[in-house]
Amino acid sequence: AQKVTQAQTEISVVEKEDVTLDCVYETRDTTYYLFWYKQPPSGELVFLIRRNSFDEQNEISGRYSWNFQKSTSSFNFTITASQVVDSAVYFCALSEALYNFNKFYFGSGTKLNVKP
Amino acid sequence: DTGVSQDPRHKITKRGQNVTFRCDPISEHNRLYWYRQTLGQGPEFLTYFQNEAQLEKSRLLSDRFSAERPKGSFSTLEIQRTEQGDSAMYLCASSLVHQVARTQETQYFGPGTRLLVL
Numbered sequence: 001a002q003k004v005t006q007a008q009t010e011i012s013v014v015e016k017e018d019v020t021l022d023c024v025y026e027t028r029d030t031t032y033y034l035f036w037y038k039q040p041p042s043g044e045l046v047f048l049i050r051r052n053s054f055d056e057q058n059e060i061s062g063r064y065s066w067n068f069q070k071s072t073s074s075f076n077f078t079i080t081a082s083q084v085v086d087s088a089v090y091f092c093a094l095s096e097a098l099y100n101f102n103k104f105y106f107g108s109g110t111k112l113n114v115k116p
Numbered sequence: 117d118t119g120v121s122q123d124p125r126h127k128i129t130k131r132g133q134n135v136t137f138r139c140d141p142i143s144e145h146n147r148l149y150w151y152r153q154t155l156g157q158g159p160e161f162l163t164y165f166q167n168e169a170q171l172e173k174s175r176l177l178s179d180r181f182s183a184e185r186p187k188g189s190f191s192t193l194e195i196q197r198t199e200q201g202d203s204a205m206y207l208c209a210s211s212l213v214h215q216v217a218r219t220q221e222t223q224y225f226g227p228g229t230r231l232l233v234l
Contacts, residue, residue: 106158
């Protein structure tokens with residue numbers, strides 16, 4: 001079964017539009033971490049945010065914000081006033097063990113195209 | 117403070133040849149991971165090391181694959197008798213696990229090695 005689902009394969013927006021990338025996860029563990037990574041065309045995965053299962057507070061960092069809802073098993077990512085430099089593939093990931101083994105389960109990614 | 121580095125960045129080989137990739141983690145990171153990423157997919161876990169000990173291997177890691185981290189610093193991933201299906205991006209990541217605090221830090225990824233098997 002897919003542990004992390006990113007249903008949006010590709011999204012295209014025009015610069016300055018807001019865009020939300022969806023992430024739905026599945027786990028039986030009560031303790032887990034969720035992550036978002038950005039993968040620009042160069043290929044390197046860039047860490048954006050980590051959230052643990054006990055902290056449901058939403059977070060804002062500049063133009064980025066994240067909405068974590070355990071009730072719907074979702075961890076959505078919103079970019080406000082998108083810019084061309086935001087064009088990349090974005091991955092959501094789940095880690096089910098806090099300490100002993102941190103195996104990441106990645107979604108299939110959402111490709112974001114921001115057009116000028 | 118340098119990030120995770122991988123070498124080479126690109127590798128083209130003929131089917132049946134052996135290839136070896138190297139990963140240098142962030143210094144002082146005690147965990148090192150290998151992932152494989154195919155086109156249009158997210159990275160898939162292959163194996164990981166805690167210091168020099170290889171603690172877990174995915175079923176994706178067939179007998180033709182071997183990974184080492186001999187001194188608990190850099191790691192190598194070797195693929196023997198390459199097949200066209202091995203063509204992918206091979207990503208390395210590292211993290212620091214605090215033994216006493218029992219918390220897991222974020223995994224930081226390298227730029228990857230893109231392998232093409234002809």
